[in-house]
Amino acid sequence: MSTHLSRRQFSKWAAIAGASAVVGFDPRNRSWVTVAQAQTHAFREIPKLDGELLLDEESRRAIATDQGNMFHRVPAAVLRPGSVQDIVAMVRYANQHKLKVAIRGNGHSRYGQTQAEAGVVLDLRSLNAVRVRTPRSADAQPGAFWSVVADATLPKGLTPRLFPGTCLKLITVGGTLNAGGIGLMTPHYGALVDNVTDLDVVTGDGRLVTCSPEHESELFEMVLAGQGQCGVIVRAGLPLMPAPTHVVHLELTYNDLDAYLADQLRLARDGRFDGQRGQMLRDQSGTWRFVIEVGKFFTPPDEPNIRALEADLRFASAAPLLRMTYRDYLFKLETRGGVPGPGRPCPIITMWIPASATRRYLDNVLSLSPEASGLTPFQGVEQFGCYPLNSRRFTRPLFKVPSEEQAFAIWLFRSVKPGDEAALSALLASNRELLAKMTAAGGKRYAPYSMVISPAEWQEHYGPQLWRRFSEAKRKYDPNHVLSPEPDIFGAAVRP
Template sequence: MNHHTSRRLILKGLVASAIVIGFDVCERSWVTSASATSIFESLPALDGVVYTDNATLTAASVDFGNIVHRQPIAVLKPGSINDIVQIIQFARRHQIKVAARGQGHSTYGQPQVEAGIVIEMSTLNKIHFVGTDRVVVDAGVVWSRLLQQTLQQGLTPPVLTDYLELSVGGTLSVGGIGGATHRYGVQVDNVLELEVVTGTGQIETCSQWQNRHLFTAVLAGLGQCGIIVKATIKLIPAATNTRVFQLYYDDLATFTHDQRLVINDERFDYVEGQMIAKDTGGWRYLLEAASFYSPPNIPNKSLLLAGLTYTQGTEQIEDKTYFDFLNRLAPTVAFLKSIGVWSYPHPWLNLFVPNSAVETLVSEVAANLTLADTGQGPILLYPVKTKRFQLPLFRVPKGEIVFLFALLRTADPPNSSTVTKMLNDNRKLFEKNRDLGGYQYPVNAISFSFQDWKQHFRPFWRYLISAKRRYDPDNVLTPGQGIF
């Protein structure tokens, strides 16, 4: 491809069937897929490329969940932020929907858009600046690369998700939870500034001190008010090593008691937990905790384990480098990809359970849950402190502590009946948790109605409505979430 062509667009393989995709307000006529070629030819010069070939469109209609498939009419791989401005203004004129796609790790079609335009953010992947307390990055940068870059200067983001091959823009749109959340909140709580393209096609800079209304509407805002294109993220000093403690429990109440204890006194830098299936049936519980350190200072095992009542003789302790610990899922993911399981449907469910209800809910689930119900996917269970959460649209139950309870299901066998059963189970468990005062962490494969969303965001529903009207008045952005 020559340089001139790459600055314009590629239009090939556009389906000739007359699917209505929008309304051209300039020509006062409905736009169909059959007439879309001429419309796209009216785009101004771009630094990136617009694709309409079947292979690219099909790829944009599949995500990690591999359950929902909505095919766009075009995919933009932007060469600059201005390309996103241009494509949103274009889509707004023609009343075509737009969605940003990071790494496509969603589970229920959230970044997809039927007969609309998908913006592949992965081509905006520059790390602009690493300072003594912050890093400035494009939204398409993945966290593993960001971390490798900051570690060269002995620095790290305070909170990282378990899987590091997610994009900055993607996790900031939902929250970004991890093992250090009990200390530092979620990733959105560690953002200093954003550059956003709104649904009106305007570039805005926002922070707690500048354009705060937009800042709080975009972080954990599920892409409804703007597309994050650049972020300034807080950095803290990084250790070089990690001592990892895996402590096993046979009793749920003892397990959750110790989890609460270690997040309250913050003896560990990192705390998570899992339900692990026993060979003999039933479940045991794993408290995974880590202490970050740099020699010659080393963690004091006796102090770290003081007062914990795990099953003696089952504990496992090992040392890793800081990066290898945080990137520990990479070998597992590589294996799952090599055997094809990574492409199976993933009907995931992530819930925030009230502290007062966690033992009751989890014990009820554990009594009937089998490995077949999760496809041998992991089950996470760990507490976080709500006082660390500063953003209004990141919704959790009331109380000082809440638990993340996540069934990261894989549909195995990968057929429709398995998927349907898992989706139905997700909905039932969501409703049970909701009735206890719980919330979903909205990265799930779960059917969600307008009323569900209204309940989810209250008492900030009116706030979100007003922000949507202000920053995306024509409802162009991110229809896959199904909120509006």
């Protein structure tokens, strides 16, 4: 029903919230209505909110970006929810008025996936609490950074099985679980989405549902790594275990690529280390070297046997052994991956390549000149990530990995100078070429760093059976196609 404010209502609203406060939405003109405009507009009154609905240009433009710095879609409004009920109310309101709703943590994606032009962006950083339920589980709200999860659990001698490999102070729980997430302990435990016990989700049609592998399992599986297509995660249950107190950290340098790849696979298979990753680095002379970074967890008086851990590995040299606390180890790689300057476009791509195809695939990257690679330097050295995955550890259907038992993650941290459109176009063309070769090799893309692709390409990525299942879930849980307009996974295929 259309609403006009009476003089008494107008005076009350203006006194409480000011003339610029939002009171409703005008469906005819597709615009929000402020208190100052309310006496002359017919509008649909907004639901009562515990948080803030922001219309000012500064707030809208500030959120119309991400760490890719390539897309800047300005929303009509930004909601900083003060409660889960705010999200329920706004999603229902969006359904009534055909508004698009984007879900945003800290904007760590690279290709505009958390934006909604002329829609509403849910800035979930205002919901950021973490609570340890029992020695075996914790609850985290979607806007909590993983550093907050560490702060809540480690003082109690507890830890999640898995943290993201970098940027604990920059990545939110909800954003990670929408995407998938991998970390230093991934060879043992799979992705972050494989380490969730239960969820509270606001579906695209505005229902608050608790789901788990045993209850509402279809929603559970279609939300984890689902890119926000079927629901908004508003609480995640994280399994906990006793935390070690210390870590021995080793950096093993290889000059021979074949030896590096073989040892990475060996370590992932036998599990002798707890944390594992790897980097490929090119110095200013153009020489590549390959570094395995591994960590062994322990709690004194127990001590790891370093000689036994290094047995049968074929590294050329080793950095001095580092002993540190478990917490320091989690935060050690906080800035790894290159730190682009402000506003620098970053067309990063991440791929999972079958182990049998990795050696040949890497030739496509290692042969690029420094100018063509666009790799963001870290401490003056070009570098990118390359380390193994045990594919059988990945159990969530929407987190696609190659069919082989082992694969390699390849992270290309690429960037260009602001305003250099020719260089950006060249990197984007290179990305498409590399992704095409990835597909030909039987690899899979990592959704948040996978370029803007068509619904047909998404269909190819998921495969026929999973595509049908995902499409049916979209129709069931978000029938009006309200949630997460970017990436445009389904196109017109499931729209009403």
